Amino acid sequence: MSMPDPIKHLLTSHCEWLKGSGPESEVVISSRIRLARNIAGFNFLQKLSRGQESAMIDEVHGAVSKSKNLKDTFFIENKSIKEIDKTFLVERHLISRDHAAGKGEKAVVISPNEMVSIMVLEEDHLRLQVFHSGLNLTDSWRLINTIDTELEETLTYSFDPTLGYLTACPTNVGTGMRASCMLHLPALVMTKQINKVLQAVAKLSLAVRGLYGEGTQAIGNFFQFSNQITLGQNEEDIIDNIDRVIRQVIEHEKEARQYLLDKKRGKLEDQVWRALGALKSARLMASNEAIAHLSFIRLGVDLKLIEDLGLAELNSLFLCVHPAHLQKIFGEESSANERDYKRAELLRSRLKQVGLV
């Protein structure tokens, strides 16, 4: 089940959900569903002893071993990897910041194509996640539901017939499910319609967050939309609701892109080409600046202003400019200032062949 160096594998392979091949990939980077599950007979995380943590990791390891759907997955215990590798997994959305930083024993199960990750001993005992490229919550739900059912054959979940799945935080009680999509909305930002859209979405009980979840900024015009409600609705209804709202947001973004192309083409081209110019010429580049420029490049690729650059390569660039990725790519730990040089170097070399239409 485990391989000699799962981090190395993840670094060199292309993960499935970044391929930019799913439905509505021009606007939707990825869809994700996560389920919060706790195992009966164990206290919630805050009251769990170190010995119980180990016992739980063993129990989950056993359950994963028996799962057909989790065959060939990596089972990584946090204590077995370096801090930088944890940051690397955070940057790939495979574990949360809390999971990386938290005290105590923890582990994560990761499928080689990165469509599945199961955090063990995050806020809940288990946090199952399934990712798909583009807008595809239905397939994510189908896969995560299968895995969940399969694990339940071995594990006994904390479940209340009235409330549903019991979770460490009451906001997750019920389905324990959060469905979310990462959207790229540069045109709504450029046309200053984004706040209106976000306000409308909030009224429909959706939460909006930045690139790395709760409390993070919307850098690069990326917005994560997810359901607020986990109780009183079944999973399919929650997913149908969020899918419907997101399709409306996509529609608005596409209209805004068309408006920019039709009415503000000069300004649009100027911004896209300046972004490419900066990425191809800078010698020092901070990650937030890189992401802001790549955001315009992504818009330019969708609107066919830029050639020789696919969404898969571009999505991978968004990941590569992050600190841990940079250090893994260059094979050595480096200071923030050194990384600014290396980031600029990486971007120049990866974008060398990219031209303007």
Add this chain to the structure above:
Amino acid sequence: MSMPDPIKHLLTSHCEWLKGSGPESEVVISSRIRLARNIAGFNFLQKLSRGQESAMIDEVHGAVSKSKNLKDTFFIENKSIKEIDKTFLVERHLISRDHAAGKGEKAVVISPNEMVSIMVLEEDHLRLQVFHSGLNLTDSWRLINTIDTELEETLTYSFDPTLGYLTACPTNVGTGMRASCMLHLPALVMTKQINKVLQAVAKLSLAVRGLYGEGTQAIGNFFQFSNQITLGQNEEDIIDNIDRVIRQVIEHEKEARQYLLDKKRGKLEDQVWRALGALKSARLMASNEAIAHLSFIRLGVDLKLIEDLGLAELNSLFLCVHPAHLQKIFGEESSANERDYKRAELLRSRLKQVGLV
């Protein structure tokens, strides 16, 4: 003496003082000496009738015709050219903003290589100017003195044995001379030493102004240094003084450039290459932004970070991005917004071949 279209000639020829061939051209764009002269028997400008203006223009035209040193010069009356052509001459420093905007009859004498210009009926009856490339006030003084002497054979200047040459503004009385040099000081600005230098220079009785003289901003890190004093010192002493101070400023600028190269190379290269990236990729560019970028390019050329670009071409680009120049180059009048497109287009095409070392 006059040619069918002097403006056209100026647009298509390379003017002498922009060649970047004079001493200290890496730092000093040009040296200029101007003499303020008034003609005896005429009131100062403010009390001059329209008829007297015409008479004076005729008298100056006659004197210029007899001058060997002003052979083949253009004699342009302001009323014979369009507003945009006056702006064009302002941008080339051949006439002042006041001369272009002023009411009443005015004229200007311009040598085809643009080393000599004589404004007729600016603040004084005559404002003689001579330009040289680089730091070369000595040659400018020699040439302007010759022309001045030659004109005096025909014209009778207002002169007082005690005060010297009489001028409309008392600050010019005496020699009526202002010697100035246009310096490019990007490294002193980048290393934040510029204010200290400017303060020291002010104590030595030099005035510092921006790219277009009094009251204009120091855009593009260009600073014009000139003498404050016109009375009580002879011309050679004034020139010696300013020359000595400017050599010190040049020394400081060169030390600052070397410091950047030795100690801040990464940051320096980043700024130079980002500037080139912006100029080569933008689709919309305002003139001040263009000048700011070109300023870094000029520094990069001097420090051999940029290849395939000579100082002459670069100096000419600084001129070409100005509004009237752009309109003359593209052959049609255009709005500020249209010019932003054309400016970006011109810069991209002129810098296409320019690469980074």
